[in-house]
Amino acid sequence: MSSRRGRITDEEINELISKLQALLPESSRRRAASRSSASKLLKETCGYIKSLHQEVDDLSDRLSELMSTLDDNSPQAEIIRSLLR
Amino acid sequence: MISIGAGSSSSSSSSSAGVRMGGAKRRGKPGGAAAAAGSAAAAGPAQTKWRSGTQERIYGRRLLDALRATRSGAPHPQPRPRAVKDAADSALALTARGQSRWSRAILLAGAATCRRRVLVKAGGKIRRHPRPQARAAAAAAKAAAAASAGEPPVLRERKVKDRLRVLGRLVPGCRKLQAPDLLEETADYVAALEMQVKAMRALADALAAAQLSSNRQQAAGDDEADMER
Numbered sequence: 001m002s003s004r005r006g007r008i009t010d011e012e013i014n015e016l017i018s019k020l021q022a023l024l025p026e027s028s029r030r031r032a033a034s035r036s037s038a039s040k041l042l043k044e045t046c047g048y049i050k051s052l053h054q055e056v057d058d059l060s061d062r063l064s065e066l067m068s069t070l071d072d073n074s075p076q077a078e079i080i081r082s083l084l085r
Numbered sequence: 086m087i088s089i090g091a092g093s094s095s096s097s098s099s100s101s102a103g104v105r106m107g108g109a110k111r112r113g114k115p116g117g118a119a120a121a122a123g124s125a126a127a128a129g130p131a132q133t134k135w136r137s138g139t140q141e142r143i144y145g146r147r148l149l150d151a152l153r154a155t156r157s158g159a160p161h162p163q164p165r166p167r168a169v170k171d172a173a174d175s176a177l178a179l180t181a182r183g184q185s186r187w188s189r190a191i192l193l194a195g196a197a198t199c200r201r202r203v204l205v206k207a208g209g210k211i212r213r214h215p216r217p218q219a220r221a222a223a224a225a226a227k228a229a230a231a232a233s234a235g236e237p238p239v240l241r242e243r244k245v246k247d248r249l250r251v252l253g254r255l256v257p258g259c260r261k262l263q264a265p266d267l268l269e270e271t272a273d274y275v276a277a278l279e280m281q282v283k284a285m286r287a288l289a290d291a292l293a294a295a296q297l298s299s300n301r302q303q304a305a306g307d308d309e310a311d312m313e314r
Contacts, residue, residue, distance in 0.1 A: 008265055010237040016268035017239075023132060023275045038239045042248035045271060049255045052278040059285040060170035066292040067156060067164055 013038075020045055135276035140180060144284050147176035171195070177281050186266075187274045190258020240264055 017038055024044055134140060151172035155164045175195050181188035239245060249267060253260045256274050259267050 008237060008240075008263075010239070012265060013237045013239060013268075016265055016272075019131075019272050020268060020275075023272055039242065039244040039248050042245065042252060045275070046248065046251050046255055049252075049271075049275060049278065052275070052282060053255075055282045056173065056278070056285065057166070057170060059282065059289055060173060061166040062289045063152070063285065063292070064164045064166045064169045066289060066296065067152065067169075069296060 017041055024048055131273040131276040135273075135280045141280055141284050144176060144180040144280060145288070147179050148173055148284060148288065151176045173281060173285060177277055181273075181277060185273045186259055186262070186270050187257045188277075194257070 021041055024041075025048065152164075152169065155168045155172050174191050178188040178191035178195075183189050183192060240249075249264055252271060253262055253267055256267070256270055259270050262270065
């Protein structure tokens with residue numbers, strides 16, 4: 001699908017941008033679908049990716065804490081492992 | 086499952102810095118719906134793929150394996166959050182089966198930290214900072230090409246170009262990508278990140294709940310012991 005298209009048409013760019021718009025969280029989109037200039041959308045996308053990265057970092061902190069206490073309760077570790085398989 | 090993951094990671098590491106995995110990019114997804122969505126759908130195959138429960142289950146398993154590996158490496162001190170994040174990212178890239186540029190970039194980065202010396206000896210293919218002259222020449226060539234090739238007007242705006250550059254830095258391995266490819270990679274990356282957050286949160290909640298119940302059990306056991314006395 002991503003073979004070299006030669007010249008990139010206006011249509012294709014708009015298509016890709018609207019595809020991106022569809023991925024962004026609903027709350028920001030509901031206000032005005034018309035206020036979707038390319039640069040605004042790209043800025044929102046960058047912000048969204050940064051917030052997702054931040055969430056992953058926070059969850060990693062949380063998981064590393066939880067995992068350390070997991071070592072002390074080994075029967076729980078077995079149960080969890082078997083549950084999550 | 087594990088063998089598929091191993092296969093894709095070994096093939097991507099053998100291609101070292103050259104990230105072009107042949108001309109055809111197969112979109113071999115488990116769901117037939119993804120194939121039907123094709124290239125024209127607005128919602129995009131990215132969402133269909135990552136939001137399916139299958140991918141999350143596969144990722145969950147890979148994540149558990151990766152986390153267990155971090156624990157066996159450093160048994161007693163608690164695993165550093167950085168190690169957990171790297172494990173989660175590598176598991177995500179593996180689940181993507183190296184079909185997207187960002188996933189290959191993550192897998193290569195993981196391999197590179199172990200084998201950077203070997204790769205550098207093999208002809209210095211890893212180049213972190215492009216030489217200034219090369220960068221200026223590339224920028225000039227791109228501007229000339231854009232002016233002559235009738236680039237869509239939206240891409241010629243200064244703001245859009247700047248935002249695209251920032252976006253390229255956020256998505257792994259996409260710093261030098263042109264707009265259409267970059268937008269595609271971004272769509273896939275965003276959907277994958279959403280799934281990653283969802284899965285990690287579910288795992289953290291499950292662990293926390295298990296601990297709460299174990300603490301309650303222990304407390305109940307102590308109470309019983311007290312009462313028996």
